[in-house]
Amino acid sequence: MDVAPAPAGTLFDLRGVDVRYGRVSALTGVQLRVAVGERVALVGANGSGKSTLLRVLHGLVPPTAGQVHSDAGQRQAMLFQRPHMLRTSALNNVALGLWLRRVRWSQARLQALVALQRVGLQDVAQQNARTLSGGQQQRLALARAWALRPDVLLLDEPTASLDPHAKREVEALMGDFAAGHGAAGPHLPVTMVFSSHNLGQVKRLASRVVYLEHGRALADLPVHDFFNGPLPEAARLFVKGELV
Numbered sequence: 001m002d003v004a005p006a007p008a009g010t011l012f013d014l015r016g017v018d019v020r021y022g023r024v025s026a027l028t029g030v031q032l033r034v035a036v037g038e039r040v041a042l043v044g045a046n047g048s049g050k051s052t053l054l055r056v057l058h059g060l061v062p063p064t065a066g067q068v069h070s071d072a073g074q075r076q077a078m079l080f081q082r083p084h085m086l087r088t089s090a091l092n093n094v095a096l097g098l099w100l101r102r103v104r105w106s107q108a109r110l111q112a113l114v115a116l117q118r119v120g121l122q123d124v125a126q127q128n129a130r131t132l133s134g135g136q137q138q139r140l141a142l143a144r145a146w147a148l149r150p151d152v153l154l155l156d157e158p159t160a161s162l163d164p165h166a167k168r169e170v171e172a173l174m175g176d177f178a179a180g181h182g183a184a185g186p187h188l189p190v191t192m193v194f195s196s197h198n199l200g201q202v203k204r205l206a207s208r209v210v211y212l213e214h215g216r217a218l219a220d221l222p223v224h225d226f227f228n229g230p231l232p233e234a235a236r237l238f239v240k241g242e243l244v
């Protein structure tokens, strides 16, 4: 069967994607097309498949059925709920990511410092990354991602374990990156796909919302319609429950 190609500007095009872990169906028949410049929020209860979907987009989990097309030229970076920090300075944590992408070490350290300044961590550049607070570590993870100049940023509940102040800081940075506000003036906006249990955050950051339940995408709407329009019953109950 011939399948029509995705339109220009499409970064991801998932068609009928299933993922199974043994007997567990983590995703079932997921269709998702993401275009350049979108900010897509994935919402749904624990275990609904949000992390799995992000991992599929990042190429970490292969689908057991269906097709995943992603734009070959795109540079991706992914942030996890609890960032993994190497037991070395904050600066080295960022510089190593660049060095692994073939940037010379001296240059990598300079670019890393710019990225740390961007997230307000220049004063702890020499501190062991593992001794930073949770909020600082998540900002460091954002600096590490941002330094790579990604076209796409995938974030798995990036503020889940943070206090309200740190949450706001990380959220502000996500907003800036998505809007294309760089350290040295504007640069290209970053397309963002993120999962979140915080519907306030979804309202503030997303342009579009995908609601997952038991691995199925039951709603996929512009953010305004998701919060104001009619929703499938399950999604409506979810929103109501989360907003209590």
Ligand SMILES: Nc1ncnc2c1ncn2[C@@H]1O[C@H](COP(=O)(O)OP(=O)(O)OP(=O)(O)O)[C@@H](O)[C@H]1O
Binding pocket: 021, 024, 025, 026, 044, 045, 046, 047, 048, 049, 050, 051, 052, 053
């Ligand atoms: N590595 C794995 N092995 C087996 N089952 C898994 C694995 N990863 C996820 N699952 C299962 O797949 C389903 C979807 O999990 P997933 O982590 O994608 O959901 P989620 O929406 O991100 O949940 P949460 O909000 O708790 O992070 C769940 O039933 C989960 O238990």
